[in-house]
Amino acid sequence: MPEDSQQQPDRPETLSMSEEDWYDHPKWYDVLHARGTAAEVTGIEVIAQRFAGWDPDDRYLNLLEPACGTARHLRVGARRGHHCWGIDLAEPMLEYGRERLREAGLKATLLNLDMTAFSANDLGLGHRRIDVAFCFINSVRHLPTDEAMVSHLRSVKRVLAREGVYALGIGLASYGSERESEDVWKGKRGQCAVTQMAQYLPPPNLIVGQRGSEIEPHRNERVISQLAVTTPTREVFVSHAFSLRTYDASEWQAVLKKAGLEVVGLVDEFGDDLDWDWRAGAPGYAVFLLR
Numbered sequence: 001m002p003e004d005s006q007q008q009p010d011r012p013e014t015l016s017m018s019e020e021d022w023y024d025h026p027k028w029y030d031v032l033h034a035r036g037t038a039a040e041v042t043g044i045e046v047i048a049q050r051f052a053g054w055d056p057d058d059r060y061l062n063l064l065e066p067a068c069g070t071a072r073h074l075r076v077g078a079r080r081g082h083h084c085w086g087i088d089l090a091e092p093m094l095e096y097g098r099e100r101l102r103e104a105g106l107k108a109t110l111l112n113l114d115m116t117a118f119s120a121n122d123l124g125l126g127h128r129r130i131d132v133a134f135c136f137i138n139s140v141r142h143l144p145t146d147e148a149m150v151s152h153l154r155s156v157k158r159v160l161a162r163e164g165v166y167a168l169g170i171g172l173a174s175y176g177s178e179r180e181s182e183d184v185w186k187g188k189r190g191q192c193a194v195t196q197m198a199q200y201l202p203p204p205n206l207i208v209g210q211r212g213s214e215i216e217p218h219r220n221e222r223v224i225s226q227l228a229v230t231t232p233t234r235e236v237f238v239s240h241a242f243s244l245r246t247y248d249a250s251e252w253q254a255v256l257k258k259a260g261l262e263v264v265g266l267v268d269e270f271g272d273d274l275d276w277d278w279r280a281g282a283p284g285y286a287v288f289l290l291r
């Protein structure tokens with residue numbers, strides 16, 4: 001039965017998923033996050049003009065998205081003529097992205113690679129280098145250790161053009177001062193509607209990290225997600241939880257220093273300057289422009 005036929009939903013299904021399983025449902029992910037994607041790609045173009053010496057009348061951009069997921073940004077980028085590379089570890093997300101590119105007659109290179117360690121060769125860049133690498137909405141906080149983060153940052157640095165930048169969207173923590181929070185995301189495509197309520201539990205500051213353990217308890221934010229997916233034939237409720245590694249200002253400075261990267265700008269997702277003294281330690285989200 002096609003998803004869009006007019007039959008009433010049966011009884012709602014309930015699913016409980018692990019972190020990885022969420023990325024086995026690329027269509028739900030893509031529908032949920034589609035809104036605002038084109039504006040964010042415009043933001044990347046603004047960043048390229050302001051920080052990477054790009055002249056739009058001169059040439060198209062070389063763009064790289066580590067942890068690209070369904071490649072929602074790269075599909076827009078490719079439609080605008082840019083040369084696009086995306087890497088991710090979740091094959092279903094990549095395959096969904098490739099299929100949508102094929103349907104639209106667009107080209108982008110989507111590769112199953114770990115963002116912790118990759119090279120220009122792995123991407124098949126040849127003599128080309130990346131003008132803007134970008135990774136938003138805290139995706140880098142999936143990396144489980146500071147070492148993995150440093151290795152990731154070094155990999156990106158190696159593939160950037162001389163004037164290229166890495167636009168990295170990350171929220172910084174302020175241990176002990178944060179409270180639980182929540183937000184609601186909604187998306188709709190055709191007759192498929194997806195709503196997600198996410199609850200964010202800051203790390204319990206009093207738990208001291210265990211030396212040598214892979215994930216220190218005090219560096220994890222727990223995200224609890226309740227998802228509702230509705231089509232004319234199906235109603236599914238999904239509960240799902242995952243952890244994101246946390247960085248406060250000094251932890252973030254330390255990994256940037258180790259990776260040999262400097263902050264050359266601080267902007268929002270539209271490429272506009274943010275007036276936030278992030279080194280002072282207040283929590284917040286920004287797109288860090290790194291080189």
Ligand SMILES: C[S@@+](CC[C@H](N)C(=O)[O-])C[C@H]1O[C@@H](n2cnc3c(N)ncnc32)[C@H](O)[C@@H]1O
Pocket residue numbers: 023033066067068069070071072087088089090093113114115116135136137139142143
């Ligand atoms: C929140 S999604 C973001 C997807 C996309 N960047 C977007 O904005 O829609 C996070 C993605 O990170 C990917 N990921 C997590 N760890 C990774 C790693 N070590 N290397 C590559 N991708 C990774 C997941 O498979 C998932 O697709």
